[in-house]
Amino acid sequence: MGAIEPTDRGTAAPRTEQWYRCSVEQTLANLQTGTTGLSPEEAQARLLHEGPNALPGKAADPAWLRFARHFNDVLIYILLAAAVATALMGHWTDTLVILAVAVINAAIGFFQENKAEKSLAALRGMLSSTAHVVRNGQKMEIDASELVPGDLIALRPGDKIPADVRLIEVHHLQVEESMLTGESLTVSKQVEALDAEAQLADRTNLGFSGTNISAGNAKGVVIATGAHTELGKINRMIATVDESETPLLRQIALLGKRIFQLILGMMVALFVIGFFWHDYPFGELLLSLISLAVASVPEGLPAIVSIILSLGVQRMARNKAIIRKLPTVENLGAMSVICSDKTGTLTMNEMTVKNVLTASNIFAVEGQSYEPRGRVTLAGATEPVVWAEHGNLAAFVRAVDICNDASLQRGDDGRWSVVGGPTEGALKVLARKAELPQAEVERFAKIPFDSAYKYMARRCDVDGESLIYLKGAPDVLLRMCDRQLGADGIQPLDRAYWEREMGHIASQGLRMLAAAYKPTPGAGHEIDHDDLQQGMVFLGVAGLMDPPRPEAIEAIAMCRQAGIQVKMITGDHPDTAVAIAGMLGMGNDLRAMTGQELEQTSDADLKAVAMQYSVFARTSPEHKLRLVRALQASEQVVGMTGDGVNDAPALKQADVGIAMGIKGTEVTKEAADMVLTDDNFSTIANAVREGRRVYDNLKKTVLFVLPTNMAQGLLIVMAILAGAVVPLSPLQILWMNMATSTTLSFALAFEPGEPGMMKRPPRDARESILNGFAVWRVLFVGGLLTTAAFQLESWMVAGGQDTDHIRTMILHTLVTAQWAYLFNCRLQDQFSLNAGLLRNVALLTVTLGLILLQCLVIYVPFMQTAFHTVALPFSSWLIALGIGVLVFFAVELEKLVIRRWKERR
Template sequence: MTRPVPDPNAPPTWHQLDIPITLTALETSAHGLSAAEAAARLARHGPNVLPEQARRPGWLRFLLHFNDVLIYILLGACVVTGAMGHWVDTMVILGVAVINALIGFIQENSAEKSLQSIRDMLSSQTLALRDGKTRVVATADLVPGDVVSLRPGDKIPADLRLLQTHSLRVEEAILTGESSVVEKHIAAIPGDALLGDRRNMAFSGTTVSAGNALGIVVATAGDTELGHINRMISTVSPIQTPLLQQTKRLGQVIFIMILAMMAVLFFWGWLAHDMPFGQLLLALISLAVAAVPEGLPAVISIILSLGVQKMARSKAIIRKLPTVETLGAMTIVCSDKTGTLTMNEMTVKSVVLGDRAYTVAGESYEPVGEIREVGGQAVGGIDPATPLGLFITAVDLCNDTRLRRDSHGRWQVVGAPTAGALKVLAAKAGIQHDGAKQHGKIPFDSAYKYQATHHELNGRHYLFMIGAPDVIAARCATELHDDGQRPFAAAYWEDAMARQSEGGLRMLAAAYREIPAGFPELDHPHLEQGLVFLGFAGMMDPPRPEATEAIALCRTAGIRVKMITGDHPGTAMAIGAMMGIGNGQDVVTGQQLEALDDEALVDVADRCDIFARTSPEHKLRLVRALQRRGNVVGMTGDGVNDAPALKQADVGIAMGIKGTEVTREAADMVLADDNFATIARAVKEGRRVYDNLKKTIHFILPTNLGQGLLVVVALLTGAVIPLTPLQILWMNMATSTTLSFGLAFEPAEPGLMHRRPRDPARSILDGYAIWRVALVGTLLAASAFILESQLLALGKDTDFVRTVLLQTLVATQWVYMFNCRIQDRFSLDLAMFRSKGLWLATGVLAALQLAIVHLPFMNDIFGTTPLPFLYWLLSLKIALLIFAVIELEKWITRQIRARRRP
């Protein structure tokens, strides 16, 4: 029965169609298009370039950073002071708002380049058949129906339905997560095969590892699988980090409270005290400036930037500042397998022969590692005439790969990874075959699953064959032992391979036959009989040793690790068992995920830890499902197939060495050493940063409350406002920012990685924090009013009183900074003398206060006056008294909590 021609608007099903039907559907032939037809289709379909997403202009992105409720208050204050002619106040307040907007604008500009990176993945030129001749064509000019020629090393320029293949193998790990190269063929594939199983297709952006082929273009630009990922990335909405969510809620609460107080105080001052309108407005502006934590955005950015620098020294490159603290709240890490948890370098782990079995050490392509007999000692000086020597000779000579070092000194395999693993095995054994001559070759092809060569070695001629164990075994009647040849023992080999397979190993067997010197040109019939089975090698993409330790550390910190891979279920399950992920049995495949709706997926995503044969869509759905359960999700990966999920995740983590540029640009964090263990170190640093942010917010808000209370009480009593708006701004920006910088350097608290991840929904201001803010704010305001009343009773003028109050409040903030170092214990310890941040902040603050109090031009701007040394000491005494009260409150709180514990 004839299969239907596909609807061009329907999802691609090209892998299901025979070649003649494909050619008919695309109205083309195996000889390609004519130049005129190609030009017409180019006009109809557009260039083979991934579409760009429109970006807002820079000026608009800058203005959007003023879209904050607290900034609205400052901008309103600017308008009022400007209308009243207080231009110095206006310019200073406006300057604060602009600085905050600039900080956000600079952070934003350092971020998103993912779509441009994907476009750069496409090669600029390709070979296509036009008018029946092979021509060099710009990749952008390819259209559906073009016939493209592929050669080793080519980057595939569009999605192709393969027409002809000759030993074609394609590296698709960046797209599908498949850890080994994929062997391609041209036969139609029935059913809805997953992306990694469409062996008759070649996809845009992947690379030809070996062989040659012709393929017909079935999709270009945004219609390719790469284009599909491009659309997924562009439609993923940015995730707001827990810190940004909490500070936004905090800002909204402060905004509502300020507006309410200003409204009440306006009518109170106007009606109860008959204050002049201008004086009342200035008083309300003082309240707004006092209550708004203007310095908070700058302080948060400074602390996060310091965390970024420290993480960079630990090989974790942070691309977006808020990611630093999000790491501390992370509850789940979803990790790709190939290249992330594993080396992405196939490695021979065992060799099984007729008499003996060997283990092979080493975790990468580096040709270093012992070959040790199972139950025996390491072997050295291997005799090429022994069964082990003959096996290594066969896999070394019947091999098209090369082993080399790149410009960075890292070992690489040029060719198929599985064959490369055998080449590394030969290098570890130290057997040289420099004098070998090749007289014939049958290259590997997935149709027959073997490769064979005719070699002359030391004057003797051999036929060597490597390939799938079942294919090789079917051609062998005997096997090689130490004492010579014996009949082939099928049961022994089946049992041995079953044991290796349980360990997640892939197997490749070898056989040989000695042949006469005048042997004819090598052909397939020569391989049908008379071969001697040598044995097989078991190989795998090994787990990273440091990753296994990091997974254990993540569990200790209350973080679950889930594996989401495009590889086969058996391989994923074996790697998971080695690394302590999952229960070793519960593996969910991509096909099973396809059958689940979004509600059912939430339960499966939460319950299971290993997912295999997944597509980019599956990874994206899994991350979203986990987020629906309230998890803060980290996603690691190195391929293009990981990019949408990385962007959706709360923390996208890319591999820096082996990761693609697309993945790195979509990520929030890049591991410069491709080391999963770096994630655990980054989590610890993220938790330290969050603790210091919390200490800083607990430090800043009481000072704002104290300043606000000064204005509120003055308005309620009809008294003169104790401080001017400029003096309050000075305290908020110069003083608070400086002292908060000191808290940014506080070290991690003991037991940090034994705590459960914090609840991202929990407010950064819990009940106890609110109590502390109220207590300290009240103490600051009360001490200032008492001091003000005494100074006024002594007949001091307004400028002098305000300067003393300013100095006293600054001194109490400095001392309170030491209170905030440790939230629930006595704050003074030996560690504080080693904290450079504390004393640097102290020095800078002292210089600033000397300037505002004693420099004449600063006196003129801020309305201050020089103070005698006696009043500096008075300010310090008041500050130390408040320090003692806070430490007493800590001690009482500890006693109450201790009694409540069961």
């Protein structure tokens, strides 16, 4: 390809994704650098032009502004207006109580929901702190933030690559890039230019900022720094993703607007009626209208919602799911699609040998991950193999164990891990499972693995016999062998057999690795490639895979039963991804859409395609983000799981971002809404169940709170229309709303999930929490409470009771009836007493608390003065309880009628 145009300054690196298509000479020329590196003066000039090699931060809003935002709600506006009006009228007690309610609600929202945005800071922490650079031919160590395009850097095992580089010299370089690409294997790097377009995972001549050197050495020239690196692109995507509002918050906001419009219209109409028709004194009418506003506003609802969500968060934390953002709990209940990364999320992220193919048999290998436990059996058999009867199998295992640079170790926590590449680690685990007799091995020279020739070789003495072992790609080794080790000894190579059987292994989505050997009697200790060209004996092929998590299979089945689609989005090969998806039970007739196909699909077409496919392979961070947005455009509530940095933007865009807590990076955890502390996919299914329970309880709470507000509002409206005294004062209404409604509804937060909850489909996130049935229930119960209060008032007025006594009795009766209605709300459709009192001990607790609060407001002198109440005799308690029982059975009768009407339909 032609030279890339330099920037307008003429010294800095061009910002392009095409560096992998440039030769080393082109790259150096375009960057205007050479083998001796930049001069200090030129490096300083480029640093001033390009800026430091660091990711830009994001200024956080001050605490006062974040707190003030919680007053930005129409319901709070009504309260604040009421507080101003009462202050102007000199009712300071009313003013202080109303303001206290508004401030308490804001404080709850501030402390419960306002989490510091740390994902960008965590991402910046992934950059390397130092770099080994060549300037003016001199090697030096500098702060990584001072790197500029055109710098030559040296890379060694264990290094974190400090910037995006074009590799110009490599020596057996292996790089672990799963944080960016999702690939579970280390990547072998080379320096030759690539002819065709390549996805990120296939750009084998580039090194990316933040990835780790697993083995080998290299030199490279910096092509991008800071925000222009691949890590910087992810940083920009995270920074530009807007926080999505949950369905419940949208509905609560809409409910607030509707209530505001209703109150405003009613206040205007009632002012006209009261002032011009009934000749109400202006001050008294204004106080009555303030009572109407306070009565109609469910000011306790935000606090109740926060409390219920907080309790859901605590329950989930005990069940290994940490919720970072409070509304996530409700979103879980509406989730209809889970987009899951494969590596480390649905799979173990630990390569495992699943079978071994020899010239005579296929053997199955049991066990998961790196734990060296599991039997080796003949395929289809149940008994473990007798190793003495399968000499060619033992020879294969010995070969891959000795021709191997990895080691297996067990940590203090009992978890097994591998030092070295995951593929070689899996072969070490196989050798431990085999439990072969200990051999005396003396290792000599080796030829390290290199992607140029795709094998590794080692010369050694095993029990006194001089051998060369060879391990690598099956197609390469087959070309190098003319014989094979059969059950009865060495025999001619049957290439057709190996190709046929390896085709079966490949169809299972397994990666393959072959081994061969060669006796070298009397030879020396050195080895070169010529030693491998004749006399090699093919031993066999291992089929390896990153196995599915067993618990993920069960969790996916549970999600599908609950009507939740599961989609795999991975950077891995399409065939491997489809095979793993089949093992996970993600569906029949599975097909994979690749990242390249996705790039060629328009946003409009992707909206439909995203729903049709269950597997997306060879994807980049941009692809994952587009897929989440496409699903959201189809009105889906999307959950996205992941553990790598490449998952972070999609996690933040998703309605529910789910990070793995053990293997997940800090970036992923900070970008996510939920972190799984056990990295167990089944925890997601449990979290969905909890989310549905929480939403059910939130809906029950709304249906519990609103009828009381309606009843209070109707009492005031009817009193003004009739030209009578308003039955309740503003403070009495606030007492009922905050002290009793909040206290009683607290019990609903502890209601267990209803039967069959995980067998119903996800709710429609667009459906209002106040659907037709809910509106009817609010009207029905509100009407019951209003009728009961007016009948009681008429009876007491006829009996000659004074105003304070009547108001106290109406207050107490409404509170008692509301307590009785609480039991109606426990089950949405069934007879509420079937739920059983002992299933929710909180009911007894709030009942005792309510009795105590009512005694305080009715019998304590300073409370009587503040709230204009009087002491009530015990007979009044019995009357209020009787009215409450009538309300309870009236609502249960209504539920029975509606249930039978639905059954007939």
